[in-house]
Amino acid sequence: MTTPNPITELLAAMDNDPQLEEALRQRILTRELLELPQKLADLADMVARMAETFDRRLTLLEERVDGLADQQNSTNERLDRIDGRLDRIDGRLDRIEADQGVMRGQLNNLTGTDYERRTVRGASRIVRRYLGVRNAEVILAINRPDGLTIASLLNDSADRGIITEDDADELDRADIILRGSSPEGDDVYVVGEISITIDDSDVDRASDRARILQTASDTPTHAAVIGASISDANRERARSSNVTVVILNE
Numbered sequence: 001m002t003t004p005n006p007i008t009e010l011l012a013a014m015d016n017d018p019q020l021e022e023a024l025r026q027r028i029l030t031r032e033l034l035e036l037p038q039k040l041a042d043l044a045d046m047v048a049r050m051a052e053t054f055d056r057r058l059t060l061l062e063e064r065v066d067g068l069a070d071q072q073n074s075t076n077e078r079l080d081r082i083d084g085r086l087d088r089i090d091g092r093l094d095r096i097e098a099d100q101g102v103m104r105g106q107l108n109n110l111t112g113t114d115y116e117r118r119t120v121r122g123a124s125r126i127v128r129r130y131l132g133v134r135n136a137e138v139i140l141a142i143n144r145p146d147g148l149t150i151a152s153l154l155n156d157s158a159d160r161g162i163i164t165e166d167d168a169d170e171l172d173r174a175d176i177i178l179r180g181s182s183p184e185g186d187d188v189y190v191v192g193e194i195s196i197t198i199d200d201s202d203v204d205r206a207s208d209r210a211r212i213l214q215t216a217s218d219t220p221t222h223a224a225v226i227g228a229s230i231s232d233a234n235r236e237r238a239r240s241s242n243v244t245v246v247i248l249n250e
Helices: 006-016 018-028 031-121 123-131 148-159 165-172 200-217 232-240
Strands: 134-141 176-181 187-194 221-227 243-247
Touching (some): 031 187, 123 134, 123 221, 134 148, 148 165, 148 200, 165 200, 187 200, 200 232, 200 243, 232 243
Parallel strands (some): 187 221
Antiparallel strands (some): 134 176
16 A cells, blocks of 8 residues: 655645645745745846946947047048148248348348448548548448559558458458548548447457558558447447447437
8 A cells, every 4th residue: 555645745736726836835935035036027127128228328428429529520620721721821921021021131221221321421520520530531431432542552551561461351341431630630541330230340340440451551540430329338348449439310
């Protein structure tokens, strides 16, 4: 005789009676465990919805990034075009500045040349007033043919070794040379440098060239600088070099 197995009989009964199976499940499992499948299903559904939302937002973000990239590319292209235009403008401005520099140089040259011409024209009166030299005549001046008198003197002195050829060339570049007489009636020369703004080089050239002429001619020679303005330092430089400063008002 076979001994009945309660577990086997119970399982068979549960297979035949679903309500019995559900009743046993509720007896054995807690409510939390019973609700767990539904909660897992709900959680899975929520995760799916969140993933869908995140995917949509990510897609929107990618579209915005792509849009920003396109805008940046467009901006870069515009900036490149602007840079090119600015480069062309800079080139034109450089050419304009260069042209203006040339024009200023030409204007300065014209202004300086006119100043020198007017100074040479009144040189006899200038040296009479400031140096006391009387009856002065211009024997060499810029923008005028070389005076034969000074040329002969320089050539003869160089030939006799009194001055060097370099000295003769240096004196031949003087702005103006005059010959006249002192108040006592003795012969004198004046070597002058003419510049609207007198600088240190004008002072030094006048001093050096007057020394050369005095050596070549064995005649007292004054050095002078003639202009419209001079700094205090260059005025002191002229005084130390025994160079007369003549400031002419325009």
